[in-house]
Amino acid sequence: KEKVRHTDVxxxxxxxxxxxxxxxxxxxxxxxxxxxxxxxxxxxxxxxxVSGDIFxxxxxxRIxxxxxGDMLSLGSELEISGFIDGDVAIIGSNLVLKGTxxxxxxxxxxxxxxx
Numbered sequence: 684k685e686k687v688r689h690t691d692v693x694x695x696x697x698x699x700x701x702x703x704x705x706x707x708x709x710x711x712x713x714x715x716x717x718x719x720x721x722x723x724x725x726x727x728x729x730x731x732x733v734s735g736d737i738f739x740x741x742x743x744x745r746i747x748x749x750x751x752g753d754m755l756s757l758g759s760e761l762e763i764s765g766f767i768d769g770d771v772a773i774i775g776s777n778l779v780l781k782g783t784x785x786x787x788x789x790x791x792x793x794x795x796x797x798x
Contacts, residue, residue, distance in 0.1 A: 687723065694731065
């Protein structure tokens with residue numbers, strides 16, 4: 684059963700975490716996360732690899748690494764310069780796709796812009 688952490692969560696470069704992350708603070712993945720990533724209001728930064736889905740509620744998300752899974756962002760800006768092998772949905776905010784961004788699935792936006 685998932686338990687909400689009340690601390691910042693960091694997966695360091697060279698480190699692999701095989702677990703789901705649920706926190707109301709920040710999530711930084713510079714290494715490898717094998718599991719889902721749920722942020723309840725904190726910022727999310729992915730420079731490494733995530734094998735799982737990412738859900739963000741209210742905190743900004745920056746993905747320059749690799750995500751093998753779907754991305755859902757509610758009410759927070761999402762910036763992608765990396766690779767997402769899955770669908771991206773953003774509700775109530777903007778999606779920024781940098782020149783190096785790749786999304787293999789569908790991109791859906793409601794109440795925001797795609798730049």
